[in-house]
Amino acid sequence: MFGFSLTKEQKMVKASFAEVVRDIVAPNAHDMDENREIPAEYLEKAWELGACVAAVPGEFGGDGMEYSPMLNAIVLEELAAGDMAFAVAAMLPSVFINPVLEMGTDSQKKKYLPGSCGEKYQSSTAAVCEPRLDFDAMSLAATATKKNGSYILNGAKCFVPKAASAPNILVAAQLDDKPQLFIVKAGTPGLEVGQREKNIGLYALDTYEISLKDCQIPAENRLGGEEGCNYARFIQKGRAAVAALAAGECRASFEQARDYAKKRVQFGEPIAYRQSVAFMIAEMAYEVDCIRLLAWKAASALEVGRDATRDAYLAKIYAGETAMKVCDYGVQVLGGHGYIRDYPQERRYRNSRGVATWEGLATV
């Protein structure tokens, strides 16, 4: 039913993730960023809440609940309000689980889902982005060619989260001019996971370049089998997801700027008393809401199975541009302190740059 307020269930889920954020993510976000590592036990805490396996049927190790992109969007925002790198890592298992669940053949579900829905956090991943100026998620340079009952994959990918530890990588490649997804098992000859990347943001999340050189996989590893998969929907989910992440990141930036402006006294009064600062905060407030509502709109379309091409696209481009603006304001309101790494605003500024670029993070 149409509406803007959370249901009891949505509130409950949000609150349980907010608790993890309050107790674990927010207090450790700075250290995770500096150490470039998310301690495994933190990820277990988020994993225990079960968001990634909620929609997986009981027979495959999940909870058999209704699949809800809206609920996932709420979770992503909540986690990203604590730390965006943590949010991506915690929800990353969905990037493999959801497409297999939604688009996989029966045998693919049977083969891959139980292993992805275990007691412990262990994430497979997806490889979509490519290291080139004109990268386009709907028109890939990586290729798949069918040959003697197998597919041969070639190409280079980047921003592949947790590629070094992922049991399986969902690789996006062009098959006869049509992008499709292929399940590549770790250790497959021809798959090479490169050095860990050093990016402007998300220091705590380990991402990798990977290369595929005549990487041969069995034909049954094409997601959806002979029929293939709805790749566009996969991309739409990723676009809605990054918008939801941006909403969280921006919300945190807004909240800190708001609180700081009330405490910071200059010329004898809090800087919040000045319109030049107060108006920036006002703008941040409604832009956060804009990003969130656009993410929700796309997630709602995905939830009812309507074509979400336009909604997801608009959500992502809006979030991409606006997240940079909001997190920029977030630094600016804190002045010099915003520029210092002891405050989270500088991390948010760096992290927000990824929103416009990142594709394939299909976690809603």
Next chain:
Amino acid sequence: MAFLEPPPDLIKVREGMHNVSASMLRPIARKYDEEEHTYPKELDAFRGIQVMGRPKKKKDGEKKDKPKDPNKIGQNLGTIVTVEEMCWGDCGLMLSIPNAGLGNAAIAAVATDEQLERFGKKWAAMAITEAESGSDAGSISTTADLDGDSWVLNGEKIFVTCADRCDCVVVWATVDKEAGKAGIKSFVVEKGTPGFTLDHLEHKLGIRASDTGTFVLNNCRIPKENILGSPEVKQTTEGFKGVMKTFDNTRPMVAAMSLGVARASLDLTREKLEQAGEKLDYSKNPNNCSARQKDYYMAEATLEAMRLLTWRAAWMADNGDFNNLEASMSKAKAGRGGTLITQKCSEILGPLGLTTKELSEKWMRDSKILDIFEGTGQIQHLIIARNVLKLSRSQLQ
């Protein structure tokens, strides 16, 4: 629940109103832009339709008009969708629809049954602004003095929408200058009342189909019963706040006007892009598109964001939730956003955005007012900032 897939009822209202707008307003949009101040007689077709309905009075504690059927939408959201569609046709004409003035909204909100009987079917304009009192409506200097069974009004009111066409005007005046805002009351003044004259009509940048005028009140005597609300001057500003609260309903309406004008601009731009062989597909990396396509996509995303903020404010009103912050957010974002979108579309359209053969240049002029009236963008930002920072008027001026 948080779920934003538009319900079937909303789509039905939208489609119905779109047809009305496309067939009755759009075809005469240019004509009445050029014939500024001429009453668009075609709008007589709308006479008799009660646009400003009176919300059903509910007992205390009872939730307001919450739609029970999940396919239905509330009255505020329905109005928002209607206003967007009408303004897609033409904003100036929408503002000129008989009996749908802001004064009608004020009467519908606070009139007694007796007053509703007298004024409910009349076209009522609203007169608040004065030469020296714009955003600071609390500082108005028009006076109303009780003299026997009459109020005697004196002052000058500017920027009154539908000034020439209306039957009566809801005039804001102070009954006690010393009391400040608490002394401000509103009065219904009927056309033809001695001492009540329409001085002149303004020539404007846009919404030229809508007549905007200045009234002079010179010892204008009206019946004692023409005051809206209580004549008592309380020591609090509750009454004034109550009047300002109507803005929580009308600001999302102005935001919705902006949605309509901005969408009109975008629709024309898309049509021309497609005629030029540029197909929009909403999937390509925007950096691989032409500059104008990228601009178009971003403008459309902004429109979508504006719309969601506006729908939220209206939806909250339908649920009886206090929406002061959200109403201002929708107006702040949509007012400015619409101005920028219509400018951008005119720019993308190149020579087609300059010529009066197309409506794009007109929409750029029309939309500018939507960041000004019913509270300027700056006032909206003040309200939002005070809300989120929890600051008082004296702390954040």
